[in-house]
Amino acid sequence: MDNVTVRPVVHVSTCKICNSQAPLYGVADFNKSCEEARGRYLPLVGVPVYYHRCNHCGLVFTRAFDDWTKADYAQHIYNEDYVLIDPDYIDVRPASNAGFIRDFIKKGRDLKCLDYGGGNGTLARLLQEAGVDAHSWDPMDAAGSPSPSGPFDFISAFEVLEHTPEPVATVREALGMLSPRGVLVFSTLTIDHVPARGMDNWYIAPRNGHITLYTRRALLTLFEGEGYRVHHFNNNLHMALNHDPDWLS
Ligand SMILES: [Zn+2]
Numbered sequence: 001m002d003n004v005t006v007r008p009v010v011h012v013s014t015c016k017i018c019n020s021q022a023p024l025y026g027v028a029d030f031n032k033s034c035e036e037a038r039g040r041y042l043p044l045v046g047v048p049v050y051y052h053r054c055n056h057c058g059l060v061f062t063r064a065f066d067d068w069t070k071a072d073y074a075q076h077i078y079n080e081d082y083v084l085i086d087p088d089y090i091d092v093r094p095a096s097n098a099g100f101i102r103d104f105i106k107k108g109r110d111l112k113c114l115d116y117g118g119g120n121g122t123l124a125r126l127l128q129e130a131g132v133d134a135h136s137w138d139p140m141d142a143a144g145s146p147s148p149s150g151p152f153d154f155i156s157a158f159e160v161l162e163h164t165p166e167p168v169a170t171v172r173e174a175l176g177m178l179s180p181r182g183v184l185v186f187s188t189l190t191i192d193h194v195p196a197r198g199m200d201n202w203y204i205a206p207r208n209g210h211i212t213l214y215t216r217r218a219l220l221t222l223f224e225g226e227g228y229r230v231h232h233f234n235n236n237l238h239m240a241l242n243h244d245p246d247w248l249s
Contacts, residue, residue: 004030004047004076006064013052013063016167016212017222020056026199027051030206033085037202042085049206051199051213058215059167060191060204065211066165070140077209078140085207089159091122097158098126104154104185105132108247111153116174117160139173151179153245157186163209167222175226181245184228189236190216 013022030047033040051062065072083090101123105111110133115124118136127134137148140163157174164170174184189203192215198204204213214222216232223230228240241248 006030006047006049007067009050010063013061015052015054015057015059016061016165017059017218017225018054018057020054022052022054022059022061025051025053025060026197026204028199028204028206032205033207034202034205034210035085035087036205042207051204053194054218057218057221058192058194059218060194060198060213061165061167062206062211063165064206068165070144073140073209077207085205089119093158094122094126097123097156098130101127101154101156101185102130102132105247107249108153108245111247112150112179113154113156114148114150114152114177116155116157116177117163123156123158139170147173148177150177151182152177153179153182155182155184157184159187161186161188161214162203162212165211167212167214168225171222172226175228175240181243182241183245183248184240185237186240187237188214188219190214190219190232190238192216192235 011024015022027048027050029044030049031042031045033042049062049064051060053060113127113132113134115136117138118124119138121136124134124136135148155174155178161167178184191201191213203210219230219238223240228242231239
């Protein structure tokens with residue numbers, strides 16, 4: 001964590017989804033990670049990361065990394081130590097997600113699938129091994145691989161939205177790859193009820209790259225703005241679509 005620089009703090013920011021006023025909400029050391037929920041703590045690094053909270057839709061977000069390049073993220077967050085603070089991303093989560101997707105699309109025929117934000121491509125590979133026409137693409141890929149040729153009937157985006165500093169642009173990009181009756185299934189933990197000072201919440205974790213945290217209202221506003229409706233399976237798993245495909249019944 002050498003030479004990290006973050007953007008200076010403004011007291012009242014503008015919500016990245018609904019443009020309402022978003023006062024300062026709280027501050028966390030850069031090294032605050034999700035593993036603290038399991039009792040594992042990285043040493044504090046002394047870099048404060050301030051978060052704002054929208055007065056209207058409740059979005060909690062930081063602007064500290066708005067100026068970062070993909071290379072900055074690769075150096076400071078998605079580096080060789082990332083596995084220490086997100087140990088499940090290597091294979092536990094892809095295996096579980098692959099099983100879920102196979103079940104979810106089982107009524108579909110020859111669906112073209114994309115795992116958006118697929119990291120090293122493990123989930124798509126597991127789906128391919130099961131006979132699914134699955135592709136993987138990651139907008140944070142520092143190598144900048146070209147965007148995949150869609151459209152796709154089904155797009156998954158697991159653990160993506162909390163990592164983006166630009167929620168509208170990210171969602172617009174993913175939805176732009178969907179076919180007209182396509183379905184986007186995505187995970188991100190919604191936090192609908194937060195106390196006045198809620199920075200102890202385990203999911204607000206700059207070291208994990210968790211820099212944008214949603215309420216259900218924030219997700220609704222975000223997807224309505226793109227012409228999509230949102231269904232919540234639970235607090236972590238959601239679906240966006242505008243016309244129900246035949247296979248989803
Ligand atoms: Zn808002």
